[in-house]
Amino acid sequence: MGSELLNSEWIKLRSVRSTYLSLAVAAVLVVVVAYSVATSTANSWPTMNPQGRSSFDPVSAPLFGAIFAQLVIGVLGVLSISSEYTTGLIRTTFATTPQRRRVLVAKVTVTTALALVAGVAILGVSFLLSQSIMANGRGGVSLSEPGVFRALAYAVLYLVIVTVLATSLGAIMRATAGAIAVLFTLVFLVPQVLDHLPPDLRHDLTRFGLQRAAASAVSIHSQVDTFSPTVSILVCAAYAVVAFALALFLIGRRDA
Numbered sequence: 001m002g003s004e005l006l007n008s009e010w011i012k013l014r015s016v017r018s019t020y021l022s023l024a025v026a027a028v029l030v031v032v033v034a035y036s037v038a039t040s041t042a043n044s045w046p047t048m049n050p051q052g053r054s055s056f057d058p059v060s061a062p063l064f065g066a067i068f069a070q071l072v073i074g075v076l077g078v079l080s081i082s083s084e085y086t087t088g089l090i091r092t093t094f095a096t097t098p099q100r101r102r103v104l105v106a107k108v109t110v111t112t113a114l115a116l117v118a119g120v121a122i123l124g125v126s127f128l129l130s131q132s133i134m135a136n137g138r139g140g141v142s143l144s145e146p147g148v149f150r151a152l153a154y155a156v157l158y159l160v161i162v163t164v165l166a167t168s169l170g171a172i173m174r175a176t177a178g179a180i181a182v183l184f185t186l187v188f189l190v191p192q193v194l195d196h197l198p199p200d201l202r203h204d205l206t207r208f209g210l211q212r213a214a215a216s217a218v219s220i221h222s223q224v225d226t227f228s229p230t231v232s233i234l235v236c237a238a239y240a241v242v243a244f245a246l247a248l249f250l251i252g253r254r255d256a
Contacts, residue, residue: 005097009110013080019114026072027122031129033065038130042138058141059151060219062130066155069122070162074183077111077166082176100251108167108244115163119156127152147220147229154217154233161233161240162187168243171251186210186239207232210239 013019084090097103134140141148166183173179191209206212207226216226217233226232
């Protein structure tokens with residue numbers, strides 16, 4: 001995979017105005033949610049009972065708005081390849097670079113790099129803002145406290161994982177609506193179905209749901225019916241690895 005191919009894919013991604021607009025909207029929503037949660041927590045902290053204080057997660061709660069960034073970056077990942085199938089541009093891309101798997105790897109590399117930079121910037125600002133509001137004994141934590149840096153790093157890593165998953169789904173489905181529907185199902189609907197299984201099955205299977213695993217990974221408190229944070233983020237990564245492997249297999253065996 002040469003730098004020319006990476007540069008070509010980066011030009012495609014940054015030349016679309018919706019990329020910047022979507023990331024800006026996501027950033028605003030995540031920061032606003034972080035500000036709202038942090039302000040509400042700081043105001044209610046003096047009167048909050050001990051149980052409420054002990055159960056409050058000062059990292060994952062303010063970063064709840066990351067669900068918007070997850071959706072936006074996921075859609076951008078899907079569009080990075082599905083839009084080329086829709087317009088027919090993919091034929092030109094494959095004619096220029098006949099090694100189709102290299103094209104897919106380049107697209108995944110560029111979209112994940114964008115997700116990494118955007119995730120660090122958006123979640124980093126949201127974390128610093130929320131902790132500054134909740135400081136002085138009002139529920140805040142510092143980055144040096146046990147589990148805090150890990151939770152924040154896993155939150156960023158989760159956005160990268162979703163991007164790989166979404167871009168791979170775009171290559172598998174080759175249709176924007178279908179890929180987004182599958183992404184939405186994996187992220188939101190499957191965990192809901194797992195939560196409504198009989199108790200024995202629910203205990204064994206809910207931890208494998210993407211959203212539940214992500215919640216465990218970015219929390220500094222232990223979660224019920226989940227793996228450890230590190231195992232949970234590996235569960236999330238498994239979704240992306242399987243999708244990427246399938247996309248690599250199919251992209252070289254189907255007509256454009």
